Amino acid sequence: MPPPKLPTKHIRLPLQFRERENADRALDYLMRTLEAHRGITQVDVDLEHATLALTYDPRVFGLEQVRKMAQRIGIEFARKFRRGSFRLGGMGLRSFAQALERHLLDEDAITSVTVNPGSSRVTVEYEDGRTDLGRIEQRVAELGYAVRPEERLEPWLKRYLELALALACGGFALLGFALGQLGAAPAWSTISFVLAYIAGAWEAAPESYHSLRRGTVDIHTLMLAAAAGAAGLGHWGEGSTLLFLFALSGALEQLALQRTSRALSDLVALKPSDAWRVENGEELAVLAETLQIGDRIRIKPGERVPADGQIVEGHSALDLSALTGESTPVEVVPGGEVFAGALNHHGALLVRVTKQASDNTLARIIELVQQAQAGRAPTQRIIDRFGSVYAATVLSLTLLAVLVPWLLGLGDLRAIVYRAMTLLVVASPCALVISTPASILSAIANGARRGILFKGGVYLETAATVRAIAFDKTGTLTRGRIRVTDVVPAEGIERDELLRLTGGAERNSEHPMARAVAEAAKRRGLELPEPQDFMALPGRGLRARVDGRAVLVGNQLLLREHGRTLPAALEQRHRELTSAGNSVVAVADDRVLGLIAFADEIRPEARAVLQALRELGVEHTVMLTGDQPEIARAVAEQVGVDEWHAGLLPEHKVERLRELRQRFGRVGMVGDGVNDAPALTASDLGVAMGVAGADVSLETADLVLMSDHLEQLVTALRLSRRARRTVIQNLALSVAIISVLIAGALLGAVNLPLGVVGHEGNTLLVVANGLRLLRGD
Numbered sequence: 001m002p003p004p005k006l007p008t009k010h011i012r013l014p015l016q017f018r019e020r021e022n023a024d025r026a027l028d029y030l031m032r033t034l035e036a037h038r039g040i041t042q043v044d045v046d047l048e049h050a051t052l053a054l055t056y057d058p059r060v061f062g063l064e065q066v067r068k069m070a071q072r073i074g075i076e077f078a079r080k081f082r083r084g085s086f087r088l089g090g091m092g093l094r095s096f097a098q099a100l101e102r103h104l105l106d107e108d109a110i111t112s113v114t115v116n117p118g119s120s121r122v123t124v125e126y127e128d129g130r131t132d133l134g135r136i137e138q139r140v141a142e143l144g145y146a147v148r149p150e151e152r153l154e155p156w157l158k159r160y161l162e163l164a165l166a167l168a169c170g171g172f173a174l175l176g177f178a179l180g181q182l183g184a185a186p187a188w189s190t191i192s193f194v195l196a197y198i199a200g201a202w203e204a205a206p207e208s209y210h211s212l213r214r215g216t217v218d219i220h221t222l223m224l225a226a227a228a229g230a231a232g233l234g235h236w237g238e239g240s241t242l243l244f245l246f247a248l249s250g251a252l253e254q255l256a257l258q259r260t261s262r263a264l265s266d267l268v269a270l271k272p273s274d275a276w277r278v279e280n281g282e283e284l285a286v287l288a289e290t291l292q293i294g295d296r297i298r299i300k301p302g303e304r305v306p307a308d309g310q311i312v313e314g315h316s317a318l319d320l321s322a323l324t325g326e327s328t329p330v331e332v333v334p335g336g337e338v339f340a341g342a343l344n345h346h347g348a349l350l351v352r353v354t355k356q357a358s359d360n361t362l363a364r365i366i367e368l369v370q371q372a373q374a375g376r377a378p379t380q381r382i383i384d385r386f387g388s389v390y391a392a393t394v395l396s397l398t399l400l401a402v403l404v405p406w407l408l409g410l411g412d413l414r415a416i417v418y419r420a421m422t423l424l425v426v427a428s429p430c431a432l433v434i435s436t437p438a439s440i441l442s443a444i445a446n447g448a449r450r451g452i453l454f455k456g457g458v459y460l461e462t463a464a465t466v467r468a469i470a471f472d473k474t475g476t477l478t479r480g481r482i483r484v485t486d487v488v489p490a491e492g493i494e495r496d497e498l499l500r501l502t503g504g505a506e507r508n509s510e511h512p513m514a515r516a517v518a519e520a521a522k523r524r525g526l527e528l529p530e531p532q533d534f535m536a537l538p539g540r541g542l543r544a545r546v547d548g549r550a551v552l553v554g555n556q557l558l559l560r561e562h563g564r565t566l567p568a569a570l571e572q573r574h575r576e577l578t579s580a581g582n583s584v585v586a587v588a589d590d591r592v593l594g595l596i597a598f599a600d601e602i603r604p605e606a607r608a609v610l611q612a613l614r615e616l617g618v619e620h621t622v623m624l625t626g627d628q629p630e631i632a633r634a635v636a637e638q639v640g641v642d643e644w645h646a647g648l649l650p651e652h653k654v655e656r657l658r659e660l661r662q663r664f665g666r667v668g669m670v671g672d673g674v675n676d677a678p679a680l681t682a683s684d685l686g687v688a689m690g691v692a693g694a695d696v697s698l699e700t701a702d703l704v705l706m707s708d709h710l711e712q713l714v715t716a717l718r719l720s721r722r723a724r725r726t727v728i729q730n731l732a733l734s735v736a737i738i739s740v741l742i743a744g745a746l747l748g749a750v751n752l753p754l755g756v757v758g759h760e761g762n763t764l765l766v767v768a769n770g771l772r773l774l775r776g777d
Contacts, residue, residue, distance in 0.1 A: 008041065009058045009111060013066075015050045018074035018535065023047060026074050029538055032651055033678045034066065058105050058112045063125060074535045081111060084133040085123040088145050103143055110136065162203055166247035169200035173240035180237070193236035197227065200243025203250065222394060222428045229421040230752065233414055242425060242756045249430070249760040252767075271341065275306035278350065289357045299349045305342045309351035311335060316347030320707075335522065390429050398424040419748065426741035426755040431762040435730030438770030443723035446774050451706035452716045459702040462685045463720035468664035469618055470657060470679070472671035473625035473632065474583075476689055476710070477639050478600040480512040480672065484520040485582055486597035488573050496526055498594040502587050504529040504546040505553050509536065513585065513598055538677075539626060539649035541585060549589045555626075556586060564588045570595055578628045603710055606639040612714045616721065620664050624653045624679065653679040670713060687713060723773055730766040737762040 017023040027045050034043045034054065042055035054066070063081050070077065100122065104113045109130035114123045124136055137147045176192035204220040212221065223246045230239030275291055276283045276298040283298050288306035291297065296312065299305055305318070317329035320342050329345055332338060338351055401420040405411055440457040447454055454460045471477050489498045503521040506514035507528055521528055531544035531551075540561070541554015552558055556574075559565065566574060566586060574595055577584050582597040603609075610621050623644040625632050632646035645656055653669075657679055660667045669676070669683035680686030680701050688701035689708065705712040741758045744750030750758065 008055055009105065010053070010055045011063070011111065012051055012053045013063075014078035015052055015070075016076040016078055017050070018076070018533070023050075023075075025537070026535075027052075029650070029678075030066075030070055030075060032654065033681055063111050080128040081125055082128045082133075083123065083125045084136075085121055086133065086137055086140075086147055087121050088140070088147060100140070100143065100145065104136070104139070107131070107136075107139065160251075162247070162251035165199045165202050166244065166251045169196045169240065169247050170244040172196035172199060173237065173244050176240060177237055190236060193231075193240045196240040197231070197243060200240065200247045201227070203247065204243075222424055225395065225398075226421045226424040226752075229417060229424070233417055233421075235418070235752070238752045238756075241753055245756050245760040249763050252764060272304045272306040276300070291353050291357060293353055293356060295353045297351050297353060299338070299344045299351060301344060301346050301348060303344050305338045305340055305344060305351070307340050307351075307353045307357060308355040309338055309353045311338060312350045312352050314347050314349035316349055317345040319343035319345060335519075390432075394424065394427045394429075397427070418752065419745065422745045422750060422752045422755045423742065425752065426745050426750060426759050427738065428759060429734075429738070430759065431734035431737065431766045432731070434763060435734050435766040435770070436727050438767045439723055439726040439730060439773055440770075442770050442773035443719055443726075447716065447719055450712070450715065452712055452719070453704040453706065454716075454720075455702050455704070459685060460720050460723055462666060463668070463703060463717055464724035466618065466666045466668040466685050466717070468620040468622065468660045468666075469613060469668040469670060470622040470624050470653075470660060470683070471641065472669075472676050472679075473623055473627060473635055474600060475512055475672040476670050477606050477623060477635060477641075478602050480600065480708075482512045482516040482583075482598045482600045484516050484596060485599045486577060487520070487594070488570065488577075488597070489594040490567065490570060490592055493593050496524060498587060498596070499524065500526045500528065501546050501549070501551055501589075501593065502553055502585075502596055504531050505534075505542065505544040505551040505587075507531050508534045508544070509542055512600075513583070516598055517596065539651075552588045553585055559586055559588060559592065562588070564592055566592055566595075578630055581631055581634050583627055583631060602635060602638050605710055609710045609714055610640055613717065616714070616717050618717070620660070622656070622660060624648055624656055624669075650676075650678045654682040657682050687716075719773075726770060726773055730769055733769070734762055734766050737765075 015027075017026065024047055027047060030052070031043055031045050034040050039057040040054060041057070042053075044053040045051070046053075054063075063077075067077050067081065100115050101113045104110050104122075104124065109127045110124055111127065112125035115121075122140065124133070126132070126136065141147055172192050173196040176189045176196060179189045179192060180186075201224060204224055208220040208224050223242065227239040227243050230236070230242065272288050274285050275288045277286045277291065278284075278296040278298055291307045295307075297306065297309070301316070311332055311334050313334060315331075315333050317331050318338060319329050320339065332349070337354075338349065340357075398420050401423055402417055405416045406413055410416075436457075440460060443460055444454050444457070454463070474480055474482070484499075487495050487499055489495050499517065499521050503514075503517045503526065506517055508531060518528065529546050531546050534542065534544040536542050537554065537558060540558040541552065543550065543552055545551070552562055552564070556566065564586075570586075570592060574584055574586075577595070577597040582599050584595055584597045586595055587593045613621065620643070621641045623632065623636050623639070623641045625635075625644070625646055626648050627646055629646040632644050636644035645652075648656070653676070657667055657669060661684070666684040668685035668687055669679045670687040670689060671680060672689045676688075680688065685703060686701040687703045687705060689705045689710070703716060705716065737758065741750055741755060741762075745755055
């Protein structure tokens with residue numbers, strides 16, 4: 001029987017609103033985003049009782065994502081959730097990942113579970129106060145899994161234990177053959193073979209035991225049954241050979257797949273353990289994880305940056321290659337950003353910490369890679385379910401292959417059992433089961449080294465089949481290096497006062513326009529005030545309290561919603577600036593204070609990237625933007641998109657994506673701003689660009705391009721297509737070889753030793769083919 005499906009989780013969340021008067025708008029935006037999110041099957045909101053009800057698939061969705069999205073638009077959860085992880089020992093997890101996920105998700109307080117078979121790591125999300133990580137570990141132990149303490153580096157023996165046991169099995173088997181040839185007493189040969197059996201079955205026996213305990217049959221059970229059958233027939237040597245090759249194949253497979261985890265290990269190694277915190281002019285050595293927002297830290301030449309922050313003093317160059325794939329060091333100056341894990345080259349820097357250790361760039365990357373390695377691709381999920389059924393079927397057919405000829409008197413019982421044992425070995429689906437994860441994990445690791453983060457195998461497979469791609473304009477097709485071109489104050493307002501109020505209101509915004517205003521204010525020597533009650537209003541602008549004044553910064557829709565209109569002179573100037581290709585925002589408090597115009601630079605590589613995407617099989621490209629039609633038309637003509645739409649709110653972008661899906665099939669969306677979050681979740685493949693991209697976009701995207709180079713999108717799609725071809729090759733190869741071996745075993749042309757060599761050779765062949773994805777594009 002196939003393993004039962006994992007349970008769908010349902011949860012009701014009490015909400016708290018930062019500003020009650022905007023609660024309906026904020027809740028509507030959150031609902032639209034969640035409804036489009038993959039993995040959520042139902043969303044219900046109750047504004048009167050301030051609750052949000054979600055029904056979701058806990059394998060692909062976590063409530064921490066929802067919390068961060070909601071927090072950005074002024075909504076807080078009244079219930080708190082935590083994430084934690086631990087490692088398991090004593091057995092591999094490939095056979096039991098789904099069973100363990102299912103058992104843990106039966107617990108109401110656990111909201112999400114991912115099991116990473118490659119690293120034996122379990123990551124759980126749970127409701128704080130109802131359970132904790134210790135209780136979850138205890139529950140896992142009760143289920144028969146051994147919780148292993150966290151270690152910075154595993155001892156050599158533990159890392160290579162499987163290989164050592166396989167070699168011991170081979171050594172005892174060889175000794176048994178040698179003793180037999182030298183004419184020693186049969187008992188001595190038997191003892192050597194028994195020792196070979198013990199070493200060869202050391203890893204497989206616990207897995208088989210736990211599998212049978214749960215009412216399923218796995219590959220280890222088939223191998224042990226075949227070895228036991230060979231021993232029962234007196235073929236100790238052949239049984240030992242079977243266990244040796246099976247154990248050796250498993251060990252080599254494990255060592256090979258460890259290479260796919262090096263991307264994560266290398267990232268973890270980038271985390272500095274300590275930092276120099278500056279207090280009262282003195283440098284104090286502290287643990288990097290204890291740094292708080294607002295702390296000032298000194299980063300000396302040759303040291304890695306311990307936390308995300310903003311440079312207060314100093315000039316240097318940062319090596320971001322491990323984070324973004326960017327090979328050239330990036331010059332940094334006061335006011336610039338630094339990211340955790342970057343290597344400081346030559347100058348000492350004084351930096352103000354802007355993010356907690358658990359939320360910095362490096363921590364986010366590590367979490368994304370961990371999630372990607374744990375997530376299983378659709379093809380892999382099908383094979384995992386098929387493998388359990390197939391193993392039970394093979395065992396049943398093997399019994400029939402013994403009983404039917406024996407009852408019909410079609411041969412000697414020993415010969416019949418021997419042929420059945422051969423059939424049992426060659427029909428085992430080892431190569432079939434490992435063919436997909438070997439390829440998927442290799443491709444994910446390759447991408448991670450290049451700053452291309454697929455959030456799981458499902459998105460790697462999706463990227464290979466995307467037929468249409470939509471692009472946001474600002475920061476995607478353009479550089480996002482926006483500069484202020486005009487500051488147009490209303491009558492009675494000073495130019496510097498308009499710039500100062502706007503910069504203060506936007507100080508907590510991640511939008512490129514906010515950075516442009518801050519730079520313009522800095523050039524004029526203006527000190528920006530600290531805003532209060534900041535709130536992003538997607539598709540409209542933002543709102544904040546500055547110097548006790550409620551300041552609005554955004555488009556004319558935002559003004560109309562708050563009962564403001566542009567005076568005739570400003571209306572005329574607005575049209576002139578827009579016609580010239582500028583983006584224009586209005587600034588108001590209790591009246592309109594003025595206009596600020598911006599211009600952006602189109603990426604020079606954009607046209608070539610779009611052409612390369614067409615060559616890869618992308619049939620249609622579209623630009624979706626909230627900007628004015630005049631600006632959108634100019635950009636669209638220069639970059640060469642097939643279609644463009646302007647003046648769009650976030651919900652309008654979602655509608656356009658749905659139309660594209662109906663016309664072309666699977667559709668991708670590339671963006672980097674808060675406004676893009678609903679569109680990223682509504683697309684089949686959401687792509688977020690740049691380490692400086694908005695956090696909410698990084699959380700909702702399926703593919704993250706850590707550098708600011710649009711060419712990485714082409715590399716990502718090319719890699720996904722290579723992975724898809726390799727998976728198909730492996731599946732075809734493994735099925736073909738298994739079929740030939742089965743036919744040979746039934747016809748008596750393949751004996752047990754030859755069947756073992758063919759079976760294990762098939763497994764290693766598909767693993768080696770998958771590992772080719774670790775190299776090249």
